Amino acid sequence: MLIVHIPQSPVLEQRAKISHSWLDHEIAMVDADLAVARWTSRKWPDIGTRWQSLHRIAEDFADMLDQFSASGLVDRRMEFRTLAPATATALKQALDLLHSSHMDAAAVRKEYLGRLARLWTASRAFFARVGDQDCTEPVVRSSWQDVRVAGAAMKLLFSDGTIPAGIVLP
Amino acid sequence: MKKIFFDYSSRPHEPDVNGWAIFKQTSLAPLLPALQKGYSPPPGEVTIVVSHHMYDGAEGAHLQDVAEKATQAEGAFFFVYASRTDPAALRDRCKPAHGVFACHAEKLPQNYIALLQGQVNSNFGEAIAAINSIPSTMSVLQQAQAVRRILDKINGSVEDDEKFYSAIAMLLVRKALKSGKIEADQKHALKTWMGNRSDGCDTDAQIEEKLLNRFR
Numbered sequence: 311m312l313i314v315h316i317p318q319s320p321v322l323e324q325r326a327k328i329s330h331s332w333l334d335h336e337i338a339m340v341d342a343d344l345a346v347a348r349w350t351s352r353k354w355p356d357i358g359t360r361w362q363s364l365h366r367i368a369e370d371f372a373d374m375l376d377q378f379s380a381s382g383l384v385d386r387r388m389e390f391r392t393l394a395p396a397t398a399t400a401l402k403q404a405l406d407l408l409h410s411s412h413m414d415a416a417a418v419r420k421e422y423l424g425r426l427a428r429l430w431t432a433s434r435a436f437f438a439r440v441g442d443q444d445c446t447e448p449v450v451r452s453s454w455q456d457v458r459v460a461g462a463a464m465k466l467l468f469s470d471g472t473i474p475a476g477i478v479l480p
Numbered sequence: 481m482k483k484i485f486f487d488y489s490s491r492p493h494e495p496d497v498n499g500w501a502i503f504k505q506t507s508l509a510p511l512l513p514a515l516q517k518g519y520s521p522p523p524g525e526v527t528i529v530v531s532h533h534m535y536d537g538a539e540g541a542h543l544q545d546v547a548e549k550a551t552q553a554e555g556a557f558f559f560v561y562a563s564r565t566d567p568a569a570l571r572d573r574c575k576p577a578h579g580v581f582a583c584h585a586e587k588l589p590q591n592y593i594a595l596l597q598g599q600v601n602s603n604f605g606e607a608i609a610a611i612n613s614i615p616s617t618m619s620v621l622q623q624a625q626a627v628r629r630i631l632d633k634i635n636g637s638v639e640d641d642e643k644f645y646s647a648i649a650m651l652l653v654r655k656a657l658k659s660g661k662i663e664a665d666q667k668h669a670l671k672t673w674m675g676n677r678s679d680g681c682d683t684d685a686q687i688e689e690k691l692l693n694r695f696r
Binding site: 312314380383384387389390392393394396397400401403404405407408479480 | 645646648649651652653655656659661662663666669670673676688691
């Protein structure tokens with residue numbers, strides 16, 4: 311089984327936004343000191359707006375988890391254009407069946423959505439606290455830690471291969 | 481030539497390697513001036529930045545802006561995006577015409593020290609070694625042209641792409657046929673499709689070799 315990166319694959323582009331742009335750059339790489347610095351310079355409200363958009367992308371991604379199957383290449387790649395429609399359909403169905411033996415998309419979706427929900431709960435709590443006028447630095451640190459723990463749990467699904475790093479070739 | 485490498489690993493800060501200044505990815509200070517509109521790169525200087533982080537949207541536009549200004553100032557600015565986690569969008573987001581290049585992450589090993597020393601047996605390692613060997617006695621224009629030629633190679637060629645996707649297509653059809661999930665009439669159609677291809681008789685090992693070759 312090979313996992314390959316196919317440019318212009320919507321599922322991989324969305325995966326990148328969640329795993330890399332959000333979980334890596336916006337959470338894992340932001341330590342408590344930086345979180346506090348952003349709080350003192352009032353940067354979190356703008357970031358919160360961006361996270362709303364990232365959260366929507368992450369929710370939509372749950373419905374894309376079956377797109378890691380190589381069957382999507384049949385419609386997209388010119389190599390298959392000479393196939394008759396019925397043959398192309400048969401090929402896609404066979405590839406989807408092969409893929410389902412490697413990845414249980416429904417089970418992955420359930421686990422993913424659970425971790426996303428925990429991250430979003432922690433995030434909302436964090437943004438509520440940093441937006442509170444009575445917020446203190448220890449509260450920022452502790453609340454941010456909750457976000458990082460939830461983010462790390464979600465990131466694990468991407469780093470351990472539960473959510474593939476590319477299109478899965480059977 | 482100014483060479484900057486942004487380290488995305490958790491290893492401690494390293495001293496310069498082979499003329500490459502290494503900065504932690506989280507410390508963007510050296511790059512920030514380049515990301516602010518109005519910044520003009522030093523005239524008559526070639527700057528190359530390798531980073532794992534692609535600067536999205538407005539920041540990406542700033543990079544292009546910097547690259548264009550560097551050209552106007554008779555210098556050059558190259559940004560190489562070396563991604564391990566999201567190379568899917570590389571071709572879309574990187575614009576070689578503006579000095580922003582992409583490197584498939586598979587070509588970037590964890591041991592970037594060896595990479596910067598040009599000791600890695602990969603296209604990107606070779607590119608770094610080639611950049612390291614550009615003589616400082618060359619004119620700025622010649623240096624910039626040399627860097628561009630080197631970076632054009634790591635972006636890969638259309639011919640490489642065709643071989644790669646052709647191998648994928650063959651692999652998929654073979655696996656589908658072997659799966660036993662294809663009806664007889666469609667099986668015949670797929671075998672005919674294979675027979676009409678120049679690589680239709682490739683062995684599984686040959687196909688795999690073509691797939692893996694892309695990442696070397």
